[in-house]
Amino acid sequence: MNMPVRRVTKADVAKFANVSHMTVTRALTGSGSISAETKERVLNACRKLGYTPDLVARSLCARKSRILGLLTRPLAQSYFARMISSVEQRSRSLGYHVLMAQVTDGGPSILSNIQSLFGRRVDGLLIAGISLPEDAAVYLENSRIPTVFMDSPGDGDDFVFVGTNDREGGYQAAKYLVKQGHGRLAFIAGYPESYTSKERICGYRTALLEHGIEACDEDIFYTNYQMDGGYKAAEAMLSSGRGYTALLCGNDYVAVGAAACIRHHGFQIPKDFALIGFSGDELGEYSAP
Structure with missing residues (x-):
């Protein structure tokens, strides 16, 4: 019959290092006054004996x-x-x-x-x-x-x-596209109930209204925050026939998926379509338009 393995205790460490139980506690917790030499002797004993502090017991004592x-x-x-x-x-x-x-x-x-x-x-x-x-x-x-x-x-x-200032991010992105001469901007957002989606859409709408452009609900397409969602939403955008020339995406994953769809339909980015992502993911940095 296999006998249960005995757990190495703090008392074993103290005996091995020839120090008191309190000295072991101080060495392991960093509390109290203890010399560097003694601390190293205690830590070396822990390594040789394979001692692991009982975190459950420690949390009960400290109530944390x-x-x-x-x-x-x-x-x-x-x-x-x-x-x-x-x-x-x-x-x-x-x-x-x-x-x-x-x-x-x-x-x-x-x-x-x-x-x-x-x-x-x-x-x-x-x-x-x-x-x-x-x-x-x-x-x-x-x-x-x-x-x-x-x-x-x-x-x-x-x-x-x-968190980030999502409203300001949506505002600055839309404002930039408008200043580049785009008057038909679509927005592929995330989930409708998402806080980040709501904030970015609010910033997008504000920028359009400031420049005299109507912010229509039909210009906003909701999806998940994944590449496949970006592709499907871009399909819906292109099929709408609303003559978009620029697209703002809720994140870089959506932007990469949307870009693939736009290219699939024979458009070039940025020649035929301007596109902006959000969040600065590495995926966006290494993806060619």
Whole structure:
């Protein structure tokens, strides 16, 4: 019969390094006064014995898990992948770990994902690119867990938001196209309920109205934020017969898909069609018009 493997304890490390239990604690946590030589002796003992701190026990004592929850959409785009990579690196430098949950179509609800993360005693929550339904928003507000929204803000004064100025981006892009002489501008946006879509469309409309151009609902085409969505939306745009000469896209993935469709129909970019993406993905930088 296999005997259970005994876990190396802090007492084992103290005995091996010939120091007190408190000295081991100070060496591992960076608290208190301890010489560099003693600290290295303790760390060397940890390496030789294969000691791993019991993070669960430590979190119970400190009443902090040092874990941050991260709720996001599937990482199909490099924009979110880069964002989350930065979050993970910065969190690690501050002594935190990141526990991620992805919201998928047909999977657990947003509320269920949040409850699952909270069940693991996260110290804070980061939400990337997700607009909360009412049940999740109410639950989150009542929880009083520190929360930061990225890319799309949450409702309520207690939430912190970090993101780009999407309205200004839509405004500047449309303004540039108008100044280049384009009077028929289409916009391929993301999901209709998306915060970023709404903000960018608002900026786009403002720029058109400032230059005396009617901002029609028929000039806005909604799709997902993927290349296939950009291609299909561009098909609908070209089939509308509204004589567009310029196209503003919700992100670079949409722009690449739309550009492929435009070329497929025999048009050249930018000779026949001006096109602007959004978000500065590497995909856009390495894609030829």
